[in-house]
Amino acid sequence: MSDKVKKKRWYHLEALWEITRILHTSLDLEEVLDMALTEAMKAVHAEAGTLWLNDNQTNEFIQPVLARGPKADGLKGLKLKIGEGMAGWVTANGQSQMVSDVLKDSRWSQRFDQSTGFITRSLLCVPLITQTSCIGCLQLVNKLDGQLFDEDDLSLCEALAGVIGMAVENSRLYTDLKTMFKSFLVALASAIDARDPYTRGHSERVSQYSLMMGKALGLPEQDLELLERAAFLHDIGKIGIRDHILLKESPLDNEEFIIMKTHTTIGQNILQQIEPNYLVQEISQGAACHHERYDGKGYPQGLQREEIPLAARIMAIADTFDAMVTDRPYRKGLPVKLALQEIKRCAGSQFDPQLAEIFLTEMKKE
Numbered sequence: 001m002s003d004k005v006k007k008k009r010w011y012h013l014e015a016l017w018e019i020t021r022i023l024h025t026s027l028d029l030e031e032v033l034d035m036a037l038t039e040a041m042k043a044v045h046a047e048a049g050t051l052w053l054n055d056n057q058t059n060e061f062i063q064p065v066l067a068r069g070p071k072a073d074g075l076k077g078l079k080l081k082i083g084e085g086m087a088g089w090v091t092a093n094g095q096s097q098m099v100s101d102v103l104k105d106s107r108w109s110q111r112f113d114q115s116t117g118f119i120t121r122s123l124l125c126v127p128l129i130t131q132t133s134c135i136g137c138l139q140l141v142n143k144l145d146g147q148l149f150d151e152d153d154l155s156l157c158e159a160l161a162g163v164i165g166m167a168v169e170n171s172r173l174y175t176d177l178k179t180m181f182k183s184f185l186v187a188l189a190s191a192i193d194a195r196d197p198y199t200r201g202h203s204e205r206v207s208q209y210s211l212m213m214g215k216a217l218g219l220p221e222q223d224l225e226l227l228e229r230a231a232f233l234h235d236i237g238k239i240g241i242r243d244h245i246l247l248k249e250s251p252l253d254n255e256e257f258i259i260m261k262t263h264t265t266i267g268q269n270i271l272q273q274i275e276p277n278y279l280v281q282e283i284s285q286g287a288a289c290h291h292e293r294y295d296g297k298g299y300p301q302g303l304q305r306e307e308i309p310l311a312a313r314i315m316a317i318a319d320t321f322d323a324m325v326t327d328r329p330y331r332k333g334l335p336v337k338l339a340l341q342e343i344k345r346c347a348g349s350q351f352d353p354q355l356a357e358i359f360l361t362e363m364k365k366e
Contacts, residue, residue, distance in 0.1 A: 074116030085109030207231035209318035229285030237267025249329035
């Protein structure tokens with residue numbers, strides 16, 4: 001084996017290691033694919049590259065979810081039937097192909113070059129295979145140095161495709177689970193709100209107001225997700241409050257109000273039963289503490305200032321504002337202007353003054 005071949009294979013091993021490392025640093029599908037394609041093109045000195053994925057629903061088409069190189073933007077919106085063209089053939093058959101002259105291969109679909117103006121001469125196309133199926137392919141086009149792709153390039157790309165396929169499958173699963181979890185929260189919150197026709201949509205609006213403040217604070221994405229979930233479930237404890245109190249069409253008396261206040265601890269107890277517990281700790285704190293007051297006169301624990309979790313301090317404002325502007329059987333909702341004046345008046349006593357100011361500022365933009 002010549003020194004040149006040894007050097008190339010060593011470079012390919014380093015590239016494979018780097019791509020594998022990168023793919024394990026993120027579950028964001030777009031970020032994962034971008035890093036993978038960029039590194040793959042660099043490793044084999046390709047002029048252009050495309051990652052094709054199936055539609056994940058009907059599995060009838062593949063689409064260029066990411067393309068790099070000259071004229072790459074021209075591929076947006078295009079798709080192939082599985083089995084059509086080289087990419088479709090590789091996806092359908094799960095077999096790699098190395099083509100030195102695409103014009104001599106009947107499987108090559110010229111319509112993409114015709115639509116973009118790009119000229120494809122040679123290519124590597126390898127399937128993205130998961131544990132259960134082929135979900136697309138990695139296609140690398142035209143070696144930059146004018147040479148042809150070789151068996152070493154093919155071996156590297158097949159190894160990369162295996163790693164990419166697993167990363168895509170994991171990312172899709174993660175995305176699907178997040179989507180399902182959020183839709184479950186929305187459905188659960190809607191079911192709770194639906195017990196009282198006057199509060200229908202309340203949890204979703206509290207979530208929207210809370211996210212508005214969280215974004216204005218510059219909270220990181222992970223904290224915003226937790227805030228959104230906590231806001232959706234802040235009133236889950238009301239599921240344990242009897243209808244004659246929850247749905248009463250007149251103001252609650254002292255005894256009834258004492259019972260109503262227990263929805264905070266009921267909600268906390270419900271959420272703390274979810275495993276693993278550490279994933280819902282902040283959500284359960286939101287349910288427990290969204291009626292605490294900045295001055296310590298709230299319930300159930302009488303926490304004050306920064307003793308109250310940030311998410312709960314945010315939700316206290318969102319929850320109170322929505323309650324004020326919502327009609328009840330025994331009163332009409334306040335006009336937004338008066339409700340905002342009330343938030344301002346209670347800043348520093350009922351509400352965190354900094355958060356109240358942020359809420360007022362953001363509401364002026366609406």
